[in-house]
Amino acid sequence: MKWSELFTSSVGKKFVMGLTGVFLIGFLVVHVGINACIWAMDDGQMFNRAAHFMGATVVIRILEVGLFAGIFLHFIQGLMLEFQNRKKRAIGYQIPMANRGSKWYSRSMGLLGTIILIFLIIHWKQFWIPSRFTELPDVTYDNGNPAPVHDLFGLMKETFSHGWVVIVYVIACISLAYHLLHGFQSAFRSLGVYNSRYLVLINGVGIGFSIIVPLAFAMMPVSMYFNWV
Amino acid sequence: MEHYTMNLTLKVWRQKNKKDNGHFETYSVSGISSEMSFLEMFDVLNERLVVEGKEPIAFDHDCREGICGMCSMYINGRPHGPWEGTTTCQLHMRAFKDGDTIVVEPWRANAFPVVKDLVVDRSAFDRIIQAGGFISVNTGNAVDANAIPIEKDKADTAFAAAACIGCGACVAACKNSSALLFVSAKVSHLALLPQGDPERKARVVDMIAQMDKEGFGSCTSTGACEAVCPKEISITNIARLNAEYARAGLTTDK
Ligand code: HEM
Numbered sequence: 001m002k003w004s005e006l007f008t009s010s011v012g013k014k015f016v017m018g019l020t021g022v023f024l025i026g027f028l029v030v031h032v033g034i035n036a037c038i039w040a041m042d043d044g045q046m047f048n049r050a051a052h053f054m055g056a057t058v059v060i061r062i063l064e065v066g067l068f069a070g071i072f073l074h075f076i077q078g079l080m081l082e083f084q085n086r087k088k089r090a091i092g093y094q095i096p097m098a099n100r101g102s103k104w105y106s107r108s109m110g111l112l113g114t115i116i117l118i119f120l121i122i123h124w125k126q127f128w129i130p131s132r133f134t135e136l137p138d139v140t141y142d143n144g145n146p147a148p149v150h151d152l153f154g155l156m157k158e159t160f161s162h163g164w165v166v167i168v169y170v171i172a173c174i175s176l177a178y179h180l181l182h183g184f185q186s187a188f189r190s191l192g193v194y195n196s197r198y199l200v201l202i203n204g205v206g207i208g209f210s211i212i213v214p215l216a217f218a219m220m221p222v223s224m225y226f227n228w229v
Numbered sequence: 230m231e232h233y234t235m236n237l238t239l240k241v242w243r244q245k246n247k248k249d250n251g252h253f254e255t256y257s258v259s260g261i262s263s264e265m266s267f268l269e270m271f272d273v274l275n276e277r278l279v280v281e282g283k284e285p286i287a288f289d290h291d292c293r294e295g296i297c298g299m300c301s302m303y304i305n306g307r308p309h310g311p312w313e314g315t316t317t318c319q320l321h322m323r324a325f326k327d328g329d330t331i332v333v334e335p336w337r338a339n340a341f342p343v344v345k346d347l348v349v350d351r352s353a354f355d356r357i358i359q360a361g362g363f364i365s366v367n368t369g370n371a372v373d374a375n376a377i378p379i380e381k382d383k384a385d386t387a388f389a390a391a392a393c394i395g396c397g398a399c400v401a402a403c404k405n406s407s408a409l410l411f412v413s414a415k416v417s418h419l420a421l422l423p424q425g426d427p428e429r430k431a432r433v434v435d436m437i438a439q440m441d442k443e444g445f446g447s448c449t450s451t452g453a454c455e456a457v458c459p460k461e462i463s464i465t466n467i468a469r470l471n472a473e474y475a476r477a478g479l480t481t482d483k
């Protein structure tokens with residue numbers, strides 16, 4: 001068996017999806033944790049400083065490159081799988097099987113992922129590019145660290161003052177929730193976890209994660225739109 | 230359960246041969262007993278077609294007792310019909326009521342081409358088995374079955390996996406036409422037993438390679454296979470296969 005087969009056979013492709021999926025889940029934990037600082041009720045000070053830290057060190061910059069590689073691998077492989085798999089049944093059924101045996105969202109990973117991808121492009125344009133490349137107004141906090149940091153909090157408040165943006169973000173979060181509801185446990189199966197004692201745990205944690213994390217993300221634009229922070 | 234008779238409308242896929250485009254044909258059947266099996270209902274219809282001088286509907290069947298896996302029919306949007314854990318031959322007409330319309334289609338997957346009407350070519354499964362679904366034993370005196378100790382739990386799990394009859398319903402149900410439930414049942418059955426250990430790595434690698442060559446899709450763990458499997462093979466076998474595959478890929482010699 002060639003090394004490449006481990007990642008290019010039908011089972012190997014699933015390893016790629018599972019590995020990148022788990023990696024992206026890890027990233028979501030960091031991302032939601034940092035963003036939750038907006039609820040510190042300090043006019044964004046804690047959040048701006050945390051966001052600054054996430055761009056400040058070489059280690060994190062390297063992780064960021066890894067993150068992009070992971071996302072690209074994930075969606076390119078995911079979309080390729082979707083299209084290859086569809087071609088395996090040239091003539092379909094008169095009566096589709098539909099929900100007799102599987103959940104709609106488990107069959108719609110490609111669609112849900114595509115919605116997330118479209119959202120990501122909007123999201124990068126709104127936040128990642130301004131914070132990394134173009135100029136953003138700085139703010140300085142006089143508690144210990146005098147260096148100015150980008151006012152990402154201000155950018156968030158301005159962005160989420162538009163209702164359509166909030167709606168786009170909420171739709172993306174719902175898509176993410178369903179993507180994870182299937183994806184979380186599926187990823188571990190893809191990676192070969194079969195012991196029922198772990199599967200029970202993974203199923204439970206997966207459901208909790210898929211509800212709590214997207215809900216927390218969705219609450220961010222919502223709380224800004226309604227001026228709760 | 231009370232016995233009753235019913236009149237039904239059948240919409241059946243008719244296709245002359247591999248090359249024919251095929252079409253649905255509608256038949257009315259009457260006086261069908263609730264005690265009949267689904268295949269017996271087809272027998273009644275076929276006898277009538279023969280008497281009328283028409284070509285009977287071709288369908289696969291052999292044991293008619295749920296153990297050979299031949300009776301592939303996709304009935305009203307579900308392989309093997311509405312009952313869980315049941316093959317088409319074990320599906321009884323009491324699953325339906327008077328006046329029902331029943332749509333019967335062949336398994337659909339590129340890897341299972343239609344040969345005629347409801348008969349599909351499942352030799353792809355045979356070739357996957359030939360690639361590794363066996364153990365090599367030199368003949369000689371029969372070994373005492375109890376000579377090799379096996380943990381009870383493992384023996385039970387292996388036995389449950391060995392129940393797969395190779396019917397192909399898992400492929401027919403899967404949105405990706407993946408054969409992974411079938412392959413994982415065969416791989417698990419042998420990987421769990423000491424007799425399967427010597428060829429464990431090569432087996433999973435070769436069977437997956439053959440599976441991919443046959444044109445089945447890849448698993449996205451939707452669970453449709455497990456839901457329709459007449460032998461209730463657990464989808465956990467697929468996770469075990471994934472682990473077997475990773476282990477083989479990472480530790481194989483060549
Ligand atoms: C932060 C965003 C995302 C996260 C956390 C995520 C997470 C996951 C996870 C955990 C899986 C399960 C993997 C497996 O079953 O082995 C998965 C599957 C999948 N993802 Fe994503 N995903 C994200 C974004 C995307 C995007 C942008 C796309 C692109 C279009 C996408 C497309 C897919 C597809 C098609 C699958 C199904 C593949 C399969 O089951 O084999 N995902 N995702």
Ligand code: SF4
Pocket residue numbers: 298392393394395396397398399400410411414454457458459460461462
């Ligand atoms: S796993 Fe179940 S559905 Fe698939 S071939 Fe075996 S018995 Fe049939």
Ligand code: FES
Pocket residue numbers: 289290291292293294295296297298299300316317318319
């Ligand atoms: S005819 Fe043998 S299982 Fe149905």
